[in-house]
Amino acid sequence: MSNRVHQGHFARKRFGQNFLHDEFIIESIVAAIQPREGQALVEIGPGLAALTIPVSKQVDHLTVIEIDRDLAHRLLENPILNNKISVIEQDALTFDFNQLSEQLGKSLRVFGNLPYNISTPLMFHLFQYADIIDDMHFMLQKEVVTRLVAGPNCKDYGRLSVMAQYYCHIIPVLEVPPTSFKPAPKVDSAVVKLVPYKNKPYLVNDIKTLSRVTTEAFNQRRKTIRNSLSNMFTDEQLTELDINPNLRAENLTVEQYCLLANAWK
Numbered sequence: 001m002s003n004r005v006h007q008g009h010f011a012r013k014r015f016g017q018n019f020l021h022d023e024f025i026i027e028s029i030v031a032a033i034q035p036r037e038g039q040a041l042v043e044i045g046p047g048l049a050a051l052t053i054p055v056s057k058q059v060d061h062l063t064v065i066e067i068d069r070d071l072a073h074r075l076l077e078n079p080i081l082n083n084k085i086s087v088i089e090q091d092a093l094t095f096d097f098n099q100l101s102e103q104l105g106k107s108l109r110v111f112g113n114l115p116y117n118i119s120t121p122l123m124f125h126l127f128q129y130a131d132i133i134d135d136m137h138f139m140l141q142k143e144v145v146t147r148l149v150a151g152p153n154c155k156d157y158g159r160l161s162v163m164a165q166y167y168c169h170i171i172p173v174l175e176v177p178p179t180s181f182k183p184a185p186k187v188d189s190a191v192v193k194l195v196p197y198k199n200k201p202y203l204v205n206d207i208k209t210l211s212r213v214t215t216e217a218f219n220q221r222r223k224t225i226r227n228s229l230s231n232m233f234t235d236e237q238l239t240e241l242d243i244n245p246n247l248r249a250e251n252l253t254v255e256q257y258c259l260l261a262n263a264w265k
């Protein structure tokens, strides 16, 4: 049998389908999430319900968002799940999480073994809803988790690190080998917990400006910021902010990026 077939479903590459089948890893993820009765749990990409079933055993209701029509229908027909879950057949990248939070009257706890091809844009989409999210647990490519938690002065520190750390406190949870999935992905994976700050350590007046500064700086990460940020700041302005123009993008802290965003006119 093709290794792409799992529980009678042919895994679709375009939807990043790698299904978890390792009981120990599944239990560890559910233990990390700690689902509790009364919470508004939302799963992105439930697939064949590897995480959905054990989570559903601990709560009275959960919402799942699944883009694959066949899988969405299978979930609705699952006798263990069908009176406990609301299945939203939609692309999570365009989903309005505010509306769901309003409808449920609660802030959300989001989790999922994310399709790797869209995990970064999906996290950026979710950061827009940070105010109505209590926490997020995601399975990601290990390399993405490394970038999420990286601090200044290292090669993994980039735009994703700065933007994610602006919104969230980030805690790596566990590493997962390719053999835990069917079909096995080519890369190592890891689970991470992201907790949006109730009170952010540094505030920016306009998030779009923070996004622009980090994009311009890291797009030319080998150049000094004197050069990479020359469209936005003069040497004198950088020096006035106590930021050395000879530094490179990876040498600046999240606080310094926020300072730059707030100084830009």
Ligand code: SAM
Pocket: 015, 016, 017, 018, 019, 020, 021, 044, 045, 046, 047, 048, 049, 050, 051, 065, 066, 067, 068, 071, 090, 091, 092, 093, 112, 113, 114, 115, 116, 118
């Ligand atoms: N949760 C299952 C598990 O752990 O075995 C499946 C995980 S699989 C890596 C990713 C899941 O996300 C698949 O079910 C896939 O169909 C779904 N998916 C892919 N792109 C999506 C999108 N844009 N919005 C919602 N679900 C998506």
